[in-house]
Amino acid sequence: MAQQRELDGSRHPERHRTDRVGWLRAAVLGANDGIVSTASLLVGVAAAEADHGAVMLAGAAGLVAGAMSMAAGEYVSVSSQADTERADLARERQELADDAAAELAELTGIYVNRGLEPSLAQEVALQLTRHDALGAHARDELGITASLKARPVQAALTSAAMFSIGAALPLATASLLPASRIAAVVSLTSLLFLGVLGGLSARAGGAQVHTAVVRVTVWGAMAMAATALIGVLLGVGP
Template sequence: MTASDPLHPDEPHGGGVGQRLNWLRAGVLGANDGIVSVASLVVGVAGATTDNAALLIAGLAGLVGGAISMALGEYVSVSSQRDSERALIHKEREELRTMPEEELDELTQLYRQRGLTEQTARQVAVELTEHDALAAHLEVELGIDPDDLVNPWHAAISSAVAFTIGALLPLVAILLPPPSVRVPVTFVAVLIALAATGFIGAKIGGAPPLRASLRLVVGGALALAATWLIGTLLGTTGIV
């Protein structure tokens, strides 16, 4: 089957699947972090003061710092993963060059472990080796597609943009309403957004969406409540 297979249009086939999933994963993670971290920050400040300037400065500082941190973290993490994949590819290429017979036997045994008979496994190994020995070994032995390595720039940019988009929601929600209702409005907006991102993330990963959304909503509610309580206590005691 190919990526344009009309019989199974909803199934991912062909190259680029790993990179697309990595991009989506980083995006959903970045959005969640942006929502929770900036919401917790501005709600905490709102518990201590009603000054819009203080809320805006705190929210923007959290947005910019968080976006840069997310991008840097994703870039470093995915770069390390790609370096490891490249090292494994180089090692496998050298093994195929220096001991091709041993590698053919290894490939045969890998297919035997998947349930093929000795004769069939040998035939498959021989034919795949003749077609593209490196690709065959990388796929079966290491689960790597040399044409679909993860891209650290995709992950970094996706995380930074998603974090920024997620962070804008609580920032707008805390600044626009009147002071008397800004915290409840922010709570509701943030929890709805977390439920939505949890649902989307679960759908991408094939997990139960209700459970994923519930985890995020409960965790987000606890974070908001904790920071609001701290801000309220500090504001009441006159520390801030």
């Protein structure tokens, strides 16, 4: 009985994070891009000595355009991945129908390469084939699993929503400041926002918090510094 409980996992429950990969990647990418691109845009326009209205207009336009761009980009790219997955599964389904014995041998070889004895590998391959041949080949030959399966709509909506939230943070900050202080204050607060985002995403994914925080803040600082330089060089002020 104790052994059975161990086999069904009741005595050793585990929580893994790979099922979060799809939406977490899109969420982090969207929020990070929202903060960095909008803050950089605000800083660049403010550094050019534009008035407050022009700075806010640029930021609002950047938010809308960026959210739509993120949604379209994620949908197209993840749809391409989904199309490839469907094509591979269709080909694998046809190969199973045409030569099941060769596919069984191929699956056996995969398990042998992973460390199983040939006889055990063949038995595992045979049982998995009887249970779900296509599922076994999708998982062990093609690397396609339910948790990592491409979901274009989910990626697009998540990325667009998180971009909008990320972009709203520096935009809201800028709305409370005079034009002369936008560049400095938005830069500092946006780096803080990026640090918090990096820490939260690392915690959600089980990664090192320090590494994630440093990574996002360094790249964000570089982006804002570059756009500030462009604003100063091409300034519209007197």
